[in-house]
Structure formats: structure tokens, C-alpha cells
Amino acid sequence: MSELSLSFACWDYDRTKALREGRVRAEGIALNQLILPVEETFYRQLRHREFDVSEMSLSSYLLTLDEPDPPFVALPVFPSRFFRHQSIYVNERSGVVRPEDLAGKRVGVPEYQMTAAVWQRGILAEYHGVPVESVTYWTGGLEQGGREEKIPLDLPGHIRVRPIPRDRNLSEMLAAGELDAVYSAGQPSCFGREPHVRRLFPDFRRVEEDYFRLTRIFPIMHVVVVKRPLYERHPWIARSLYKAFEESLRHAYEDLRHRNALKVMLPWLEEHVRETLDVLGEDYWAYGLERNRHVLDRFAAYSHDQGLASKRWAPEQIVLGQASDGFLL
Incomplete structure (x- = not known):
């Protein structure tokens, strides 16, 4: 055969x-x-x-x-897999010192539905007092203009998502103060070049280790x-x-x-x-x-709560299950 x-x-x-x-x-x-x-x-x-x-x-x-x-x-x-506390960047001139200062701010994300941003919004809402709907999100390319959502979204009205101009990018807008923060997967080029752009969590390794000890989640x-x-x-x-x-x-x-x-x-x-x-x-x-059930369950909750998934999918609905011998069913 x-x-x-x-x-x-x-x-x-x-x-x-x-x-x-x-x-x-x-x-x-x-x-x-x-x-x-x-x-x-x-x-x-x-x-x-x-x-x-x-x-x-x-x-x-x-x-x-x-x-x-x-x-x-x-x-x-x-x-x-990636801990994403380290990938939240802020313009300190916007008055963002603590995570809760993000409420009411302008936040750039390459795509609202991207996995990194779902984790970041969920963690900030659950552990740092930043409700998802308290922020206005601006979407577009991190370094190049014109990026769009790969999947059309039908978000509830209380979640505010706007595109940035097609000839602009998130990094330059963060550096200029037109955005107060950026949630991303990659590192914006303005970080390290502009002294007023910093990580929200400067001691990110300690924060991420504490998060894992609390939740046992490696996103x-x-x-x-x-x-x-x-x-x-x-x-x-x-x-x-x-x-x-x-x-x-x-x-x-x-x-x-x-x-x-x-x-x-x-x-x-x-x-x-x-x-x-x-x-x-x-x-x-x-x-x-089974070894990742709690991780998948938490992400499914975040996706649904943020207006993305139509329901809170159960982990066994997300990925194929396993039999007791370790092989897939």
C-alpha cells in the first residue's frame, strides 16, 4: 500500500x-x-x-x-506557546503606569481576533482590572500599513474596534502618542529606540512566572x-x-x-x-x-467573552480527544 x-x-x-x-x-x-x-x-x-x-x-x-x-x-x-505579558507596550507619556491605567485608552492590535491579543485582553481583564470593553482598539499592521482581519468579525456593539489609516502602522502611532499602548505578538520597532515606549510589565519574567504558578497556564x-x-x-x-x-x-x-x-x-x-x-x-x-484542558477552556472563555466565538467551546470540541492508551480517538 x-x-x-x-x-x-x-x-x-x-x-x-x-x-x-x-x-x-x-x-x-x-x-x-x-x-x-x-x-x-x-x-x-x-x-x-x-x-x-x-x-x-x-x-x-x-x-x-x-x-x-x-x-x-x-x-x-x-x-x-508564549507568555504574552511581555508583549504589551505602552507610551509612558499617556499616563499608563499600572495595568489598570489602560482603561479608557487607545490600544493598537494587529488584528482584534489574533490569539496573542485574546490572551492579553483576557489576562488584563481577569487579573488586572482592565475590562475588555473599557478600551478602544485600533487595528492595523505593526510595521506596515494595510493589514486587515483574516476573518470577518461580527462584534457586539459594546466592543469598539476601529482600523487605523492604511498608510500608517501601529509602531509609529505608539511612538507619536496617537496610541497609548500596543498589544502584539512581535516587538514594535519603536521599542528600544524611543525612550518613552516601554513594556507595561518591565519585570515581565517574574510576572509571567507568578501567572503560571497561579493558573498553571502556559498559553x-x-x-x-x-x-x-x-x-x-x-x-x-x-x-x-x-x-x-x-x-x-x-x-x-x-x-x-x-x-x-x-x-x-x-x-x-x-x-x-x-x-x-x-x-x-x-x-x-x-x-x-487532557494535559491542556484547562488552557483550552480558559482561552475558549476569553474568546466568547470578547465577542469572537459564538459560544464557549468545550476543550473536546476544540481538539480531538485521546483514548486511555494515549492515541487519538
């Missing part, structure tokens, strides 16, 4: 490296991995359904579940999706892909622990790994539904 040939679009991650290099293979599948920037992958998959398997924004994926015929099925594989940014018609024709590919992604993740863990010669250009890598494990635990980048 010949292997099923599938395309897979994803960024250049250490956790997918073993798959890309052929050290790990998905049983019965010839996986053609395409290395693409995440925003290109998301746009091409959401607008044109170009890939059999792809990395996908968790927020965008939840919105596709509201479609009459949802186009994707998500595996409990999370190629991107999920992206999932891996399979086109639904493909999965319905060949449901066995879910187990095969999941096992391969798990094995590739194990190789990435091993590379971090390799000490004969450093595989990563960090001279104190061992100390950094030890500090990470001390806070997050051995299995900190876990795949699977």
Missing part, C-alpha cells in the same frame, strides 16, 4: 525539526513540510485552504468552528489542523500524525539537554533549561487534550 502524500505548512520550529529532517516519520504518510512564516500560512490556509495539514492560530481556528461547514479538525498539537498560541474532508476520508491519519508530532517533540527536548556540544547558540543553556524546568515542570510543552 502506497503512502498518503500530504502537504504540511509550518514555521521552522525545533519541535518539528525531526519530522522535517526525516528522523521521525508519520506512519503511512509522506509528509511534505513547507517552511513558511506563520502569517503567510494562516492567510493562505484560512482564505484558500491550500494545505492538507497546517499550523493555525488558535483564535482563528475557533472562529472557523462557527461556520456552517467547519473546514478544519484540530489535533492536540501546539507548535507555538497556547497555535494548533495543528487537518482539512476536515481529508480527515473524514482517512480518520487514521490523526493518530499517525499525533504520534509523529509527539516523537518530534521528544527529540527537541533531548536537543536542549545535549551537553557534549551546544546545539543552540546560548552559552548558559543548561542554566536556562534548569530555571525553566524549576518553574514550569518537566513536561512544560505538553501535547494532548
